[in-house]
Amino acid sequence: MSDPSSVWMKPKPRSPTSFLIVPVATCPPRARYVRESFWGTVRGSENTGTRTFPVPAGGVSMTRPVGLSRRRTRNDLTSLGVTNIRQRSTSTANAIDAYLQSRLGDIVLVSKLPDVVRYAQNIDDPAARNAARAALTAAAARSPEYESVAVVDAKGKIVAASVATDEGTSVAFREYFLSALKGATYVSDPSYSVITNRPALFFSSPVAANGVVLAVVRTRVNLASVWDIVEGDAGSVGEGAHSFLVDDYGIRLAVSETRGHRDQAESLIYKPIAAIDADTAKKLAADKRFGQKTPEQLVIDPLPTLKTALDALPKGASADATFAFGAGSAEQRGVVTRLVTKPWGYVLAVPLTTYTKAADNATFDAVLMLVMGVLLSFVIGVVLTRSLVGPLRRLVGEATQVSTGDVDLREAHFDTRSGDDITHEVASAFDRMLNALRFYALADETGTGGEE
Template sequence: MRVKFWQKTLAALLVVGVLPIAFVNAVSIQGTRDRLTELGVTNIRERAVSTANAIDSYLQGPLGDVVLVSKLPAVIAYAQNVNDPDLRRAAREVLAAASARSVNYESIAIVSIDGTISAASITTDEGTNVRFRDYFLNARAGLSYISDPSYSVITNKPALFFSAPIATTSGLVVGVARMRANLSGIWDLVEADSGSVGVGSHGFLVDDYGIRLAVSETKGHRAQAESLIYKPIAAIDPEVAKKLAADKRFGQKTPDQLVLDPLPPLKDAIDRQADSATLAYNSGSAEQRAVAARMHTKPWTYTLAVPLATYTSSADDSTVSVALAAAVGILLAAIVSLLLTRSIVGPLRRLAGQAQLMSSGTVDIETAAFEDVKGDDVTHEVATAFDRLGNALRYYAATRGEAPAGDLR
């Protein structure tokens, strides 16, 4: 296929003018976008680590309080003799005083060595057997313990449980001090990250099994909190599921009834036990950048995520502007090439047409003229050359081949 002159002109204008500018701008915008992303990830990491540390610090408070309770003389005395009403009364008083230290403390209790709550700051808790709970089993073994959020068998609501062994001076464990705390303290910290590092930023806390314990979306929607948490990021191992079911972690639900909300990059970071990890994933149609920070008090991972467009929107807007400018440049180049080639090619075609007519004998050689064709300097020179050629032909025709005069050459 023959390439037309105007197409060649357009290609030249694009190669020399539009394309280099578009390329330089595209490279510059991508560089800006990368720097904005890097800056955004730095901000996300600082905030994620800060919130993870804040949750760590928060957990130490209730744990320290329950350890303190376990060492109180009234508590130790009662744990050794749970049938003494006077000792029970004294124990209830110190338990109630300890429970009043924070609005997040729902109940503090003494659990006898057989797993039965024998005295509590809320007397309705008494008589409940919790021997199957991890917090009881670990404390009875001599360890201070913080549970994962679990449904309380008493309130049937999610709660955190803190426990510590009650031991005699000889080190014999005679009972367990147990605290039930609501999740408001943790939820407050996670919810505070909603929009903290940009529009659309949100945080969520998962345990070492990848089950969501807190999400910033509960902000202003605490009534729907139970439908937003307890969503695993990956399928739960069958053996782990049995353990969680035995602990009644989810109340009346079993692990297989939980709604799976997969997030493979985070699951990989948890499996690697990385102190922090940068994640990239899609949520709906929005690309996300996130940083997962591992906690120390519990093997939990706090993740803060932000839509990438929050940081790169200015560069993205520039991309649109450059694309529009390139489109306008291409349009202008096309117009210029058409106008330019028309001013050159049109007159040349007319000259060629007249020359064709003259060569075919359609036009009398004696009357044929080219200089009346208007055009630019090049066209004028071509027309003059054709006129000189016509004069030479007329001379040859008149003289039957004698050399033309000098002014006809």
Template sequence: MLQPVHRTHTRRSLSLSLKVALLLVIVAITPLLFSIGIITLVTRPTAIAQANREIETDAKIHTELIDNFFAERILAAEALSRLAPLHTFMEELQKNGSASETTKQRALDSLETGHGRGSYYENWTLLDLQGMPKLSYPASPLPHGQYYILPADLKQMQPDGQQQSSGANQPPPSAKKTLVSGVFYSPITKEAYIDIYTPITTTDYVQVGILRTTFDIHYIWDLVNKEQGTNGSGSYAFILDQNGVIIAHSSPNPDPFSGVHSQHLFQAVMPLSEKTRSLIGAGDLYGKGAENAVDVLDIPELEQLYKQVNPPVTLQFTPPGQKEVHQAARQTTYTVPWTYVVVTPLKTATAVADEQLLSTIIIACILTISATIIGVLLAQRVTFPILASVNNLRKSSESLKQLAEKEQKAATQQSWVIDSCNVGLQSLQYYTDAANTAIKQASEVGTRLEQHWENLDGVTTRKALQQLMNATRYAEKAIRLQTENNKKLTSAVKVSTQVADQLVMGATSATDAADQLEQVVNQLRTVVGK
């Protein structure tokens, strides 16, 4: 039975040139991908941590500068409050309701000594225990709203009954400490200033008044202004007071004489209580007055600093009006209830790592494109002979398939011829056998006639019989020859059958060889991807 020639179909895969190109790309960019991972997972966090340390150090340094500044001002105010002429002047006022001109002049001379302590000082004022000014230098003091000293501050500076009675285990009446006021601002001069309130006590530790020392905070504003861009592009600093109000902020124009301040100056980072708003309005804190409210910025991260017991030193937040996250570090001062905050954009902190990451990605892209082009060109040169061999094998496979199909057709036709010959040979054999039978019968009849010829016309009968016998002998001879020919035909048919079987076997072998060759071709096509 002849087997049909099967045609197999393979699924197309990537070409060999593309595979080589992909391999080169993988080899080229694997180290770069590893570098990208290192930058993302290690270098970038390290850069952020380093930036945090730097801005923490910066905040700490400036906090120490502010504390040193206020410590010097407080020491100077306390030293001035201990001068005897001031005690004498305030004592005479308490006892007599007025002081002599000599006592007053000596007190003025004592206040004037404070003028040489620095250009920051604006005014020195002696207040009685009710907060009213009694003597000042170099000019009359300006009130803060309705007061020369805010009621809450005055209450802390006034001596109480317990402190008036001294005992063995009681602190002296001079136990009242120096107090620093909130920040005041003059929209006219565009200057901010604060007061230091120092108790004036006699040698008997009896408090007789309060020294109000007023000085501007140009020095502090200058420190904050210089922070603009110090910790990278877009970095700045600001100071929060105990109310969460920004009392100093880096200005885009750091010139102190330009009068241009940051738009966030004197804005709060958390909602203010009713009591605080009343205090601001009554005392004209921040230059707002009773008619101007303090704007509140929406910065939840900074608001949380005032709600947590132990707030974090570093934090991240998005400033109002911006979309970029900023990194911040804070430090608190010990001389005043302020918080110094240094801020820098997060991208500035990670600028080096981001630049390395961008450079690595660009290099990876360039190498990918280059490796792809080189891989394709190289693979084409390498795979060209293989592709040519594949094409030749494919043509040979097709030719072998066609030959196998032709041999199958020839073998089929030869089988049909052999079958027809066998059928004819069987018919001829049948008729030959029948003729032999008839001849044998005729021969037997002739023999009997010849044996009884006496009863017949002798000459005629004998002649007829003689002719019949001759014909019979001739037929026997012809039949014998036909039999021999039949044997030869049988041999020929047998040989043709063997040839047909060999053709069938050859066609089958050719088909198998074609299938195997096609499998080899398909495997090569899978390798080269064509």
């Protein structure tokens, strides 16, 4: 009885839907599992102890497994990429938070300087004013991003400042003044300064004595450091990576595209990710939140999925959410992280192809290698066929001549020198057969001559 495993190893399908019958008992458990799981279906009867496996006559089609593997690889690469984006987004958001807290801490310290408190208690004292100016100038010299540090009286007028031209300006409408006058520290959203006509952040703190708020100190800080942080994430987590910072209304405050193009900042920022209602837009415009633009001049760059993700994040606590936007080759994956100091959202996004192109390239390479392998096999097959068929046909011709008597046995011979090993062995066998025929032919002639 033949070995049952040979049935599996040498199937002879007669049609594309032919079946191979394999006794279950003869298949090792792992082999049975591999075969069954590969085809995905098992047909047969437990009573007969056999199972039926469909075997394509033209070979096994790998289209489905390769497609599933490619899709799984793309999903794994995307998940890994999103994790990388989340880590970077959280890190950068924390850096912005730390920066805001540091600058807020600075103005709180200024509000407690003895010369500043003494001046707040004696607003009309020229000597106290000069001492406060010196203290404010020293505070402003702490960093080049400090444009001005000033004392604002209870009426909202700047009465002493590190920059003399700031004095006399009314900031009574500013939220940073109104909040600090109520006893709270404040970090503003970026807005245009009425003095410099450039975007800036304002940090403020109340100046109090005996529990009574006497005045407000504020510092005006340019956006260079915040922009540096945001611009630093351009290309940070892959080709095409870009980032931007939005406020609670979805207005872009900083974008990585300003890297090397700070002169174009106004045309790149202040673009809301969603429409803002008319009343809110008018209020923000009055606070110089759009620079020189009016609410009607706002250019909305809609990102509804980002807006939904940002609105779902709690305020006052660090949290993040993933989102997707775009379609086809322009599809992107992003992560928005909520800041703690301000209800802003830091966004980092990357084109999906940045992470999936490895799988796409691997698939292309695999297909290319398959095509090259088929072509190479064809060429090798043609060469081998010609190298074998030619000598064999020559041997067939020589053998035919011997069999038909077209050549004298004493002169007939087979070429045993040319050709490869196989044709050489066949030619040698034919030549030995010819020598045997020649021997028997000569023996017959000798025997026939003796009888006569």
